[in-house]
Amino acid sequence: MRALRFLLLALALGISAPALAQEGTPRGVVSAEELEAATMRQGGMISGRVTLPDQAAANLIQPAGQAWRDFHNRTLTWVGGVAILGMLGVLVVFYLTRGRIRVEGGLSGRTIPRFNLLERANHWMVATSFIILGLTGLNLTFGRFLLLPLVGPETFTAISEAGKIAHNYLSFPFTLGIVLMLLLWVKDNIPNRLDIEWFKQGGGLIGKGHPDSKRFNGGQKMVFWLTILGGGAVAVSGYLLIFPLQGTTVADMQLAHTVHALVGVLMIAAMLAHIYIGSIGMEGAFDAMGSGQVDLNWAKEHHNLWTQEQLAAGRVSGIPGAEAKPAE
Amino acid sequence: MARLKFLCDSDRCIECNACVTACKNEHEVPWGINRRRVVTINDGRPGERSISMACMHCTDAPCAAVCPVSCFYTTADGVVLHDKDLCIGCGYCFYACPFGAPQYPRLGNFGGRGKMDKCTYCAGGPQEDNTRVEYTQYGSNRLAEGKLPICAEMCSTKALLAGDGEIIASIYRERVQTRGYGSGAWGWRTAYRTTVGA
Numbered sequence: 001m002r003a004l005r006f007l008l009l010a011l012a013l014g015i016s017a018p019a020l021a022q023e024g025t026p027r028g029v030v031s032a033e034e035l036e037a038a039t040m041r042q043g044g045m046i047s048g049r050v051t052l053p054d055q056a057a058a059n060l061i062q063p064a065g066q067a068w069r070d071f072h073n074r075t076l077t078w079v080g081g082v083a084i085l086g087m088l089g090v091l092v093v094f095y096l097t098r099g100r101i102r103v104e105g106g107l108s109g110r111t112i113p114r115f116n117l118l119e120r121a122n123h124w125m126v127a128t129s130f131i132i133l134g135l136t137g138l139n140l141t142f143g144r145f146l147l148l149p150l151v152g153p154e155t156f157t158a159i160s161e162a163g164k165i166a167h168n169y170l171s172f173p174f175t176l177g178i179v180l181m182l183l184l185w186v187k188d189n190i191p192n193r194l195d196i197e198w199f200k201q202g203g204g205l206i207g208k209g210h211p212d213s214k215r216f217n218g219g220q221k222m223v224f225w226l227t228i229l230g231g232g233a234v235a236v237s238g239y240l241l242i243f244p245l246q247g248t249t250v251a252d253m254q255l256a257h258t259v260h261a262l263v264g265v266l267m268i269a270a271m272l273a274h275i276y277i278g279s280i281g282m283e284g285a286f287d288a289m290g291s292g293q294v295d296l297n298w299a300k301e302h303h304n305l306w307t308q309e310q311l312a313a314g315r316v317s318g319i320p321g322a323e324a325k326p327a328e
Numbered sequence: 329m330a331r332l333k334f335l336c337d338s339d340r341c342i343e344c345n346a347c348v349t350a351c352k353n354e355h356e357v358p359w360g361i362n363r364r365r366v367v368t369i370n371d372g373r374p375g376e377r378s379i380s381m382a383c384m385h386c387t388d389a390p391c392a393a394v395c396p397v398s399c400f401y402t403t404a405d406g407v408v409l410h411d412k413d414l415c416i417g418c419g420y421c422f423y424a425c426p427f428g429a430p431q432y433p434r435l436g437n438f439g440g441r442g443k444m445d446k447c448t449y450c451a452g453g454p455q456e457d458n459t460r461v462e463y464t465q466y467g468s469n470r471l472a473e474g475k476l477p478i479c480a481e482m483c484s485t486k487a488l489l490a491g492d493g494e495i496i497a498s499i500y501r502e503r504v505q506t507r508g509y510g511s512g513a514w515g516w517r518t519a520y521r522t523t524v525g526a
Contacts, residue, residue: 031511031512032338032511032512032513032514032515032516032517033512033513033516033517033523034512036514036515036517036518037517046369047367047369048367048368048369048370048371048379049367049368049369049371050365050366050367050368051345051366052362052365054360054362056428057362057365057367057428058367059367059428060367060369060379060381060427060428060514060515061426061427061514061515061518062425062426062427062428063426063518065390065423065424065425065426066390066424066426068394068423068424069390069393069394069424072394072420072423072424073393073394139396140396140418140420141396143396143397144395144396144397144398148397148398153397153398153399153411153414154413154414156397157397157399157413157414157415157416160396160397160416160418161416161417164416164417164418241419244419244422244432244441250422250423250428253419253423254423257423
């Protein structure tokens with residue numbers, strides 16, 4: 001009879017019966033210590049009933065917070081630190097060995113439209129919000145070690161509080177931009193056989209030569225899908241965190257934060273490479289998102305198939321037949 | 329120095345919620361926030377127990393460990409307090425806390441979590457003791473007046489004990505010995521890495 005009561009109790013509590021039955025205390029009482037230890041092992045939660053309207057208060061003990069603490073304080077710091085500093089290191093080494101990638105044929109002086117105003121405006125909306133979201137996000141993880149000792153607690157709180165508000169509100173232009181980006185560029189970003197060849201040839205980044213490419217090459221497609229899928233993941237997990245406990249539990253929020261933080265730091269690391277190759281890393285590349293007009297020779301080298309299409313459609317401007325200027 | 333702890337003897341708690349009410353009244357805790365609450369496990373079933381729970385003022389407190397702005401500090405008596413002037417209301421302490429102690433007044437729209445609020449062990453905050461500004465931010469500072477937390481002081485069945493960890497543990501052990509049973513001190517393993525054996 002007593003064993004049966006234990007069994008029922010254990011089932012009701014959702015924990016394993018043998019663990020309890022061994023530690024039987026008089027009057028069929030569940031020992032707090034045992035229950036806590038068992039819950040801790042199984043990553044569960046001890047909850048009951050409260051008379052308060054706030055039903056989240058019914059959770060008595062949630063030991064999973066310890067695992068989240070470990071993630072936040074150890075795993076995230078390491079993954080984030082290694083990913084971001086590692087990527088910076090790779091880029092510095094790449095710059096020192098490969099140098100700035102020149103337009104081999106020199107600039108032609110003739111241009112070809114690459115991104116229209118809507119595409120560029122949307123790109124920069126996503127870019128600026130991403131940079132601020134990234135920095136304010138990094139501040140929450142690394143700020144207490146890097147910035148707090150420099151500026152002192154009051155200033156650091158002022159920065160972090162403004163950062164939190166910016167982070168919350170900039171999520172909206174960021175998410176809108178990701179959706180627009182998907183609609184604008186998805187048709188040119190479907191992976192195909194050319195991409196496999198592109199990756200085989202190291203994208204022309206490592207080694208010589210320019211693999212065939214349409215509007216977007218394999219690397220750009222990777223950035224695109226990382227932005228769409230990663231951006232989607234941070235957006236969904238972020239909104240779950242913005243609205244605390246709205247259809248979520250503490251465990252859900254811990255998971256949301258874990259996904260949000262990991263995808264976030266990996267995206268930051270990836271975007272460092274994107275920023276590098278789009279600015280100092282490659283001659284002529286910035287114009288695509290700057291003026292929207294790229295040099296014809298740049299286009300021929302990096303996106304030969306796309307350029308042929310554009311030329312066939314007669315979308316080239318500048319002085320026809322003008323001689324190429326020597327590259328600086 | 330004492331090491332202040334809470335101990336709830338769940339074999340005595342009758343779920344009267346007086347600790348919850350006394351706490352709210354003593355500190356004028358805002359609407360929607362309960363620094364202390366009573367949870368009944370196995371409600372209506374064999375082994376039903378009510379436990380009064382608030383911030384346990386943990387050893388190696390998880391909230392302090394994850395706080396992005398380092399606004400927590402532990403007093404010489406082992407009470408875990410925080411500075412609301414530094415808190416940014418990010419919610420991290422709430423994710424980490426095993427006891428659901430940190431709560432946030434809802435300010436403005438989405439994401440508008442205000443400064444975190446939790447049990448102070450009736451010890452106020454970093455402001456000067458028993459000043460108006462300390463009371464507004466953290467509630468009353470009974471500890472500075474030489475008194476123990478109001479929740480435990482007025483507990484009708486003396487289920488909730490507050491005070492030096494060793495003293496309250498020995499009181500509890502004596503009870504368990506006298507009455508011959510005890511389900512243990514809830515949260516002690518998680519908060520203090522110790523248990524109170526009979």
